[in-house]
Amino acid sequence: MSKSARRRRHSVSIAAALLTTLPLAVAAPATAHPATASHPSACPWMDTRKSADQRATLLLKASTLDQKLRWLVEHAANNPAQTVFSGVTYPAQVPCTPTVTYTDGPDGVRGTGGVTAFPAPISQAATWSVRLSEQKGRALADEAFGKQKNVVLGPGIASGRTPLSGRTPEYLGEDSLLSGELAAAGIRGIQADGRSGAVLKHYVANEQETDRSTSSSNIDERTLRQVYNLPFEIALDRSDPAGVMCSYNQINSVYACENPILDDVLKDDLGYDGYVVSDFYAVHSTAPSLAAGLDQELNRPIHYTPEKIHQALSAGTITTRQIDEAAYRVVRAYLAAGLFDHALPATAAADVSTAAHRATARAIAEQGSVLLKNDRDILPLKTGRKTTIAVIGATASNTPDSSGISAADACSMRFRDTPAMTCTPVAPLESITARAARTQSSVVFDNGDDVAAAAATAAEADVAVVFGWYGMGEFADPASLSLADGGDALISAVAKANRNTVVVLETGSAVTMPWIDEVRGVIEAWYPGEQQGPALARLLWGDTNFTGKLPMSFPKSIADTPTNTPAQYPGVKAEGQTIRQVDYSEGLAVGYKWYDQQGIDPLFPFGYGLSYTDYRYDRLTVSKQGRDLAVSFRVRNVGDRAGTETSQVYLTLPSSTGEPGKRLVGFRQAALKPGASQTITLKIREKSADHPLSYWDVRKDRWRTAAGTYTVSVGSSSRSLPQSDTIRLN
Numbered sequence: 001m002s003k004s005a006r007r008r009r010h011s012v013s014i015a016a017a018l019l020t021t022l023p024l025a026v027a028a029p030a031t032a033h034p035a036t037a038s039h040p041s042a043c044p045w046m047d048t049r050k051s052a053d054q055r056a057t058l059l060l061k062a063s064t065l066d067q068k069l070r071w072l073v074e075h076a077a078n079n080p081a082q083t084v085f086s087g088v089t090y091p092a093q094v095p096c097t098p099t100v101t102y103t104d105g106p107d108g109v110r111g112t113g114g115v116t117a118f119p120a121p122i123s124q125a126a127t128w129s130v131r132l133s134e135q136k137g138r139a140l141a142d143e144a145f146g147k148q149k150n151v152v153l154g155p156g157i158a159s160g161r162t163p164l165s166g167r168t169p170e171y172l173g174e175d176s177l178l179s180g181e182l183a184a185a186g187i188r189g190i191q192a193d194g195r196s197g198a199v200l201k202h203y204v205a206n207e208q209e210t211d212r213s214t215s216s217s218n219i220d221e222r223t224l225r226q227v228y229n230l231p232f233e234i235a236l237d238r239s240d241p242a243g244v245m246c247s248y249n250q251i252n253s254v255y256a257c258e259n260p261i262l263d264d265v266l267k268d269d270l271g272y273d274g275y276v277v278s279d280f281y282a283v284h285s286t287a288p289s290l291a292a293g294l295d296q297e298l299n300r301p302i303h304y305t306p307e308k309i310h311q312a313l314s315a316g317t318i319t320t321r322q323i324d325e326a327a328y329r330v331v332r333a334y335l336a337a338g339l340f341d342h343a344l345p346a347t348a349a350a351d352v353s354t355a356a357h358r359a360t361a362r363a364i365a366e367q368g369s370v371l372l373k374n375d376r377d378i379l380p381l382k383t384g385r386k387t388t389i390a391v392i393g394a395t396a397s398n399t400p401d402s403s404g405i406s407a408a409d410a411c412s413m414r415f416r417d418t419p420a421m422t423c424t425p426v427a428p429l430e431s432i433t434a435r436a437a438r439t440q441s442s443v444v445f446d447n448g449d450d451v452a453a454a455a456a457t458a459a460e461a462d463v464a465v466v467f468g469w470y471g472m473g474e475f476a477d478p479a480s481l482s483l484a485d486g487g488d489a490l491i492s493a494v495a496k497a498n499r500n501t502v503v504v505l506e507t508g509s510a511v512t513m514p515w516i517d518e519v520r521g522v523i524e525a526w527y528p529g530e531q532q533g534p535a536l537a538r539l540l541w542g543d544t545n546f547t548g549k550l551p552m553s554f555p556k557s558i559a560d561t562p563t564n565t566p567a568q569y570p571g572v573k574a575e576g577q578t579i580r581q582v583d584y585s586e587g588l589a590v591g592y593k594w595y596d597q598q599g600i601d602p603l604f605p606f607g608y609g610l611s612y613t614d615y616r617y618d619r620l621t622v623s624k625q626g627r628d629l630a631v632s633f634r635v636r637n638v639g640d641r642a643g644t645e646t647s648q649v650y651l652t653l654p655s656s657t658g659e660p661g662k663r664l665v666g667f668r669q670a671a672l673k674p675g676a677s678q679t680i681t682l683k684i685r686e687k688s689a690d691h692p693l694s695y696w697d698v699r700k701d702r703w704r705t706a707a708g709t710y711t712v713s714v715g716s717s718s719r720s721l722p723q724s725d726t727i728r729l730n
């Protein structure tokens, strides 16, 4: 039975008969809420031998209506010992309910020092590593808990509709399968120790920051299902996040947090049985929101105050059953995540970062860095006693330049005008200098404030490593994909002065590279977190190999992207209207599918990334196994260095389906010594949550597999697929 079918079977209903009375095994209460310690038997929902469903039912049975209402608002739900929230009064909560604290966390624990500044999620996506995403999730939840926070508002996914979306670094790229898989791994990691919950966000079609709260993502049904809903469907199939956060935007003129898709698609079709929580101030109504399936209002009570809920009840626009269901979902999810059974520490630890967490941060920075260009093997650096390396650019160093920019700015995405993560990085300059010393070579540094002086420094050196960056993050979309602070001019000047120039890019999304033909090497390091220095030094010298691959297409220019008309992006706000209308008229042609469909060459394609070794593909076989496909091929390391290759399998559907280009249907990593090979077999399952063989049939309202010829292609990127074969499905 599929997971969603299973979920539907134990469909959420607090009408479910109460359990037979079992002798109680009462867990230590997870809260300082007064009634608990002295009266454990008054809390039958603390019996850990019962299921979360049973425990939630017991708790709500013992609750008054207004006690239930507390679960519908973050502050009232999570602070049981308090009764007044921003002037709104609630009754005391039932005993034995936990203190819960949310924290933002796609990248790391925000708003505090003493934590690990991990690389941005886009870097995590570039590792293509399910294992590292899970590992990071564990570390993140561990640090959050030490800081007295037991729900992580993350991971986040979007579909990469435009590389200008400000939160691109916070998401996992443009492909449904890759982002769905990695988000699921992150959620499993966060919830692995059974004491923390994850909240997957932002549902759905939240693809820009420009007017994010006053714009409507206007999308046809097939596109909504196949492009924007699909990564959530995959993530929810492969993990059980406590919560899902609905987004700021409207979808087809109805706000996400009061959109019937919450009940109809997320809960019913996908079988999601956790709770839906709003984004911050993303609720616009009481009755329509509750009726649509919004279970909890984030932050303080505004639309879900007891007063407004009672009014709606009297007006008959909501029912007590809807309240019960919302409260039940929150309580059951908190119980299932272990929040009732593991009290937060009494005080926050000053420093929760550990050597193991920092090792994970470094591993992501290493494996997420993508080698985009390596002309005549400029890398790995071959340094010796007389070699001089010029390191150029403000983000290479911890000493700020004249405009205050330093390595800390490249650590993470931005939150308004500052880096989202508190970060004291090991700066690239420090690590490069230390590594160079091992070959007795020397390093000179110039922060690039004065371009002519930087070029002169580069001219004197044997090799120049020049850093380019731009900041982006929540609240605003960048105006372009160009480097900040005159970065393009700096790189060009350095490249003219030294023909052995390697560029290190620290950006949250794609970058335009007007200087690409002038330089010999390019590394996309994204926002590489606090371990940026050690990771980069190891890669530059080849102490470790590059394995990263782009999780998003890099266009040559914004004009080449799928959203290249104002109606599509940023959308149009007619005079006198408050809502910007954003027309998703490119339909299914998002990301690499657009470039394939239009025959446009991107600057660098999805899935692309070089290595210090070479891989060859052969022996592809494709066969039918019932309704599924079995794909098998061999990948060989034909170079002279060990490496890890991420093999990618794409499928082109029959043209009758109207699908643009091909789609990623599988990927697998293989660590290969020089000369070694591995035969990889992947099963492409028709009924899998990623629907690899199917398209959304709008007329029938379901996924459908067309008869016809399917092409399977295998290789190292979406544009390097040396092996392919066709198969007919009837």
Ligand code: BGC
Binding pocket: 104, 153, 201, 279, 280
């Ligand atoms: C963001 C969410 C975040 C929330 C709470 C909002 O501005 O969109 O991603 O979880 O704030 O901090």
